[in-house]
Amino acid sequence: MSSYPDKLPILPFTRPVRGSITLPGSKSITNRALILAALGQGTTTLHGALFSRDTRIMVAALRALGFDVKTDEVALTITITGRGGEIPVREAKIDVGNAGTAARFLTAFVCLRPDGTYHFDGDEAMRRRPIGALLEALESQGAKANARTFPFTLKTAGLRGGNVELDASESSQMLSALLMVAPHARSPLTVRLKGEAGSKPFIAMTEAMVTQFAARPADYPIEGDASAGSYFLALPLVTDGRLTFTNYGGPLQGDVKFRDVVAAVGSTRRAVTQNFREFSDTFLTLAAIAPLLDGPTKISGIAHTRKQETDRVAGMARELKKLGQHVIESEDALEIHPRPLMPGIEIETYHDHRFAMSFGILGCHDLLKSGQPWLTIKDPGCCAKTFPAFFDLLAGLRTASH
Structure with missing residues (x-):
């Protein structure tokens, strides 16, 4: 390059x-697959993965959270060992740059830890992008954030489940973030939307991929x-x-x-x-x-x-x-x-x-x-x-x- x-x-x-x-490879699919593979059991290899700023931010964040992630940029593969919904590291600093997928997905992801403290920040542009509605939804599950925009510190308490209200009109990524972690809540978690979600095809993508990863694929091709x-x-x-x-x-x-x-x-x-x-x-x-x-x-x-x-x-x-x-x-x-x-x-x-x-x-x-x-x-x-x-x-x- x-x-x-x-x-x-x-x-x-x-x-x-x-x-x-x-x-x-698709950025949207690569970053969802990284989260879903980390949430799964066993090892998954992504084939045809995208290597770009946004996906490198996601890989770096997962490593900071204690996940074993191996990359091969020549072969376009990423291999990640899942922890079944466990977040290994209790406290970490996470820089999401200006990657919307990383920002929203990781914010919900770390909330699976019952006793975590995570310091989030991003580029100047990210500090103007929507995250408040997702933080409100996660606080209804027991998390505590000290701000409604980047940077913020998030103290996590696990996800107890039940009904969660979310306004995802500004970004469908906030809904996708919850849909990916919902299967790992302590009891079934249902998201009730306030208003209309952002981009419906991306919600459909997330739902389809959650189903695909429920089958625990050892190899996963990226479109x-x-x-x-x-x-x-x-x-x-x-x-x-x-x-x-x-x-x-x-x-x-x-x-x-x-x-x-x-x-x-x-x-x-x-x-x-x-x-x-x-x-x-x-x-x-x-x-x-x-x-x-x-x-x-x-x-x-x-x-x-x-x-x-x-x-x-x-x-x-x-x-x-x-x-x-x-x-x-x-x-x-x-x-x-x-x-x-x-x-x-x-x-x-x-x-x-x-x-x-x-x-x-x-x-x-x-x-x-x-x-x-x-x-x-x-x-x-x-x-x-x-x-x-x-x-x-x-x-x-x-x-x-x-």
């Missing part, structure tokens, strides 16, 4: 893209990341040509719905109207290429993404306007009216991998008809969160297509 500069000019494709790619796949599904729309995938998506991931959006746009680059509520990680991919489509693109169902790595709705509107686009922003939606693209623009990424990758795809469009860069990505290294080799893979496809 390359060490990227602070600012990366994107070289456009001068010929239609062609080739085959293998996607990294290719459908969210990451969205960029390479969009690339042929920007450069023409065709790409094939060796491991795109799978039955656990709701983000495979982005395939239908790409089909609706088609080779004629039709503008589309789409509600992204159920696969919102991919809305940025469509928004970034909307300047190339043949009319207004209307994206809705994205209000909850204002509380993710950054305010994704406001950030996307801001960057598209810098590029000369007419953008109408509301709380839950963006309407993007194509205007001539302005060259020489630097895209701010807000420490958010999805801004870097989405606009990286737009930059592959040969705007100047000369193969010369016209768009620059600031902080391209933020892709390390889920897809460290993204720009390397893009460069390889560009070379192979020439």
Whole structure:
């Protein structure tokens, strides 16, 4: 993997893209599998695991909590020995960075310990992300937190079970966190939702994986990341040509719905109207290429993404306007009216991998008809969160297509 500069000019494709790619493993599945394997009995090996900032944060935290975790980045395997719901280490410091899955999953996970003290912190961005509703639910089970945002110290008392109320409207990860630890409560634990949960496909993913791990798999394959796949599904729309995938998506991931959006746009680059509520990680991919489509693109169902790595709705509107686009922003939606693209623009990424990758795809469009860069990505290294080799893979496809 390359060490990227602070600012990366994107070289456009001068010929239609062609080739085959293998996607990294799903971050969502890898981090759930790590928790579920740690909760299980015996040893589980994850195959095709993702190695990125978010998954390394999870591995480091599990090791800090006393778990035996062996990694092989060449073979893409992680082997973890489960402790059947026991948390070995009584007191630990846990840094979750800006990894939402690690933040929410580990907070519920450590509460299985009846006498633990755990000090949580994260990046500056994590200190603005929702965790309070999960802490309230865990306090109803006997835990005590000294704050409602990061950083906080959590004193744990085990999970007694019974009914737990949770407002998961700001993040479905809070519900997933409880669903994974619920089988290890002292008596059956039932989660009652206040309002609607965030992203339902991720809840379905968690429920399916809890069932899979109940069968104690010795080996567990990780699906290719459908969210990451969205960029390479969009690339042929920007450069023409065709790409094939060796491991795109799978039955656990709701983000495979982005395939239908790409089909609706088609080779004629039709503008589309789409509600992204159920696969919102991919809305940025469509928004970034909307300047190339043949009319207004209307994206809705994205209000909850204002509380993710950054305010994704406001950030996307801001960057598209810098590029000369007419953008109408509301709380839950963006309407993007194509205007001539302005060259020489630097895209701010807000420490958010999805801004870097989405606009990286737009930059592959040969705007100047000369193969010369016209768009620059600031902080391209933020892709390390889920897809460290993204720009390397893009460069390889560009070379192979020439």
